[in-house]
Amino acid sequence: MTFSEKFQKTTDVKHWLGDMEVDHFLYTAGIAGEAFFVALRDKGVILGTRCELCGITYVPPRIYCEHCFAELNEYTDVGLRGRVRSFTIARLGKDGNELKKPEIFAVIDFGSGTTGLLHKLGEVTPETVKVGLDVEAVLKPKSQRGGHITDIEYFRPVG
Amino acid sequence: MNNRDVAVLGVGYTNFNSVTPEVNWKELMFEAAQKAYQDAGIDPRTDVDSFITCAEDFWEGFSIFDEFTPDQLGAALRPMHTVSGDGLQGLANAYMQIKTGLFDIVVVEAHSKISELLTYEDVVQLSFDPIYEAPLSKGVHPYYVGGLEMREYLEATGTTEEQCAAVVVQNKRNAFCNPLAEFEAQLEVDDVMNSRYAFDPLKALEIAPRADGAIVFVIAGGEIARSLTDRPVYVEGIGWCSESPWIGSRSSDAAYVKRAAQMAYRQAGIENPQLIDIVEVDDQFAFKALQHLEALGLARPGEAGYLMAEGAFGPQGQRAVNPSGGSLGCGHLMEASGLARALEGVLQLRGEAGPRQVEDALVGVAQSWRGLPHGTGAVAIFSRRE
Numbered sequence: 054m055t056f057s058e059k060f061q062k063t064t065d066v067k068h069w070l071g072d073m074e075v076d077h078f079l080y081t082a083g084i085a086g087e088a089f090f091v092a093l094r095d096k097g098v099i100l101g102t103r104c105e106l107c108g109i110t111y112v113p114p115r116i117y118c119e120h121c122f123a124e125l126n127e128y129t130d131v132g133l134r135g136r137v138r139s140f141t142i143a144r145l146g147k148d149g150n151e152l153k154k155p156e157i158f159a160v161i162d163f164g165s166g167t168t169g170l171l172h173k174l175g176e177v178t179p180e181t182v183k184v185g186l187d188v189e190a191v192l193k194p195k196s197q198r199g200g201h202i203t204d205i206e207y208f209r210p211v212g
Numbered sequence: 213m214n215n216r217d218v219a220v221l222g223v224g225y226t227n228f229n230s231v232t233p234e235v236n237w238k239e240l241m242f243e244a245a246q247k248a249y250q251d252a253g254i255d256p257r258t259d260v261d262s263f264i265t266c267a268e269d270f271w272e273g274f275s276i277f278d279e280f281t282p283d284q285l286g287a288a289l290r291p292m293h294t295v296s297g298d299g300l301q302g303l304a305n306a307y308m309q310i311k312t313g314l315f316d317i318v319v320v321e322a323h324s325k326i327s328e329l330l331t332y333e334d335v336v337q338l339s340f341d342p343i344y345e346a347p348l349s350k351g352v353h354p355y356y357v358g359g360l361e362m363r364e365y366l367e368a369t370g371t372t373e374e375q376c377a378a379v380v381v382q383n384k385r386n387a388f389c390n391p392l393a394e395f396e397a398q399l400e401v402d403d404v405m406n407s408r409y410a411f412d413p414l415k416a417l418e419i420a421p422r423a424d425g426a427i428v429f430v431i432a433g434g435e436i437a438r439s440l441t442d443r444p445v446y447v448e449g450i451g452w453c454s455e456s457p458w459i460g461s462r463s464s465d466a467a468y469v470k471r472a473a474q475m476a477y478r479q480a481g482i483e484n485p486q487l488i489d490i491v492e493v494d495d496q497f498a499f500k501a502l503q504h505l506e507a508l509g510l511a512r513p514g515e516a517g518y519l520m521a522e523g524a525f526g527p528q529g530q531r532a533v534n535p536s537g538g539s540l541g542c543g544h545l546m547e548a549s550g551l552a553r554a555l556e557g558v559l560q561l562r563g564e565a566g567p568r569q570v571e572d573a574l575v576g577v578a579q580s581w582r583g584l585p586h587g588t589g590a591v592a593i594f595s596r597r598e
């Protein structure tokens with residue numbers, strides 16, 4: 054080693070600041086994604102694909118079963134109601150600082166035998182949210198839906 | 213399968229530090245490589261048949277990273293490839309190259325220079341599904357998925373938050389006896405319980421801090437290792453697998469470790485994992501250590517937390533778990549974390565673990581998890597055969 058002292062910061066020595074310019078890429082929705090997002094935008098429904106052999110409904114839909122490798126083409130409307138399988142209260146932002154308002158994320162099941170959908174919870178507080186909570190999707194008005202996962206604004210407790 | 217056995221001939225490593233401004237990443241690799249070749253008693257320019265690095269372009273800050281790896285390993289104009297995965301996955305590649313008889317001596321390297329990545333959270337966020345998952349959490353720290361997975365594990369097993377906190381206490385305490393580690397601390401369970409929630413129920417203190425460092429393993433056919441060293445440590449089995457990348461489809465029992473362990477145990481002829489003496493599990497989040505211990509078959513579902521809190525996995529317990537301090541004590545070394553776990557196993561089995569030496573250790577297991585938001589794990593079994 055040529056340095057005799059111990060540096061505490063990476064900026065104390067000769068360095069270069071670089072950028073990884075990767076913020077422009079086009080992601081194709083694909084066969085299942087097209088079906089899912091068009092149905093969400095135009096009809097306000099959440100679709101899954103069903104593997105009869107394994108008894109699993111994939112939400113969002115996929116054209117293949119991860120268990121038996123079958124090709125899946127049976128689309129099914131799983132409804133807008135689900136149940137919280139897991140949740141977390143995210144208190145930190147990407148910069149590591151406290152968020153002004155914590156956000157609640159959840160994995161939501163649509164009946165037994167479905168895979169979970171990752172989304173946000175709303176109209177619920179850190180004190181009242183719990184595993185097993187029955188929730189329903191709150192969709193944006195049709196005119197504002199563009200075929201994105203955020204066309205679902207969040208899930209809220211039923212009733 | 214080929215009956216040739218596979219052994220660790222040498223290991224080299226740097227300290228693990230939160231920052232390393234004195235050297236660049238190639239020089240970090242060079243330091244670990246020099247030490248490994250000295251430890252193995254070999255010359256890389258003439259004795260090594262194949263070289264493997266384990267790295268992911270985004271951690272390194274530039275693309276097609278693998279083209280930049282030969283010189284500092286002594287690997288110029290030699291067979292060389294990069295595994296885009298954890299160091300134990302690289303070790304699996306070396307194991308196969310030797311087992312097949314294609315090569316006699318193979319080098320595996322993994323490192324972290326993560327202190328140079330100024331937008332770590334953005335890069336983690338970029339590894340979320342860009343259509344279904346990433347758009348939901350713009351501006352939120354991506355480790356929230358750790359909170360989701362922890363809650364599901366606690367619900368499924370009845371494990372408590374206090375039991376998870378005990379992992380932090382033990383691993384940061386163990387790190388006092390590891391000169392490589394930088395994140396040692398004297399904490400009590402209450403200190404962790406009273407610390408702030410980051411992603412409930414996950415607390416900030418339960419998340420391993422990141423660190424820089426490099427580790428190099430020299431792997432050889434058993435007959436070569438026996439001729440060159442009187443303390444070979446054998447790789448008795450190695451397994452790896454990946455589960456669904458969908459966050460909503462993830463198992464709550466670390467199925468990626470269960471399957472990888474089955475594969476490694478089968479190769480090693482281990483029918484009862486309770487016979488393993490030294491255990492190094494991935495603990496990037498405190499609860500993961502408990503989940504991984506259960507997936508390895510070293511505790512029944514829901515029992516690892518109880519055993520941890522009782523001290524059964526401590527230095528005086530029935531089985532030493534993460535005597536190195538783990539990632540909570542040594543720092544998370546990105547793709548080098550699995551090799552850090554394996555390094556501790558090798559040092560322990562050689563009897564070179566200093567103040568943390570576990571007496572009469574014969575068999576060790578090292579386990580890795582590639583980290584959020586994904587489900588890839590690897591398991592390696594080591595023994596000194598006596």
Ligand SMILES: [Zn+2]
Nearest residue numbers: 104107118121
């Ligand atoms: Zn199926």
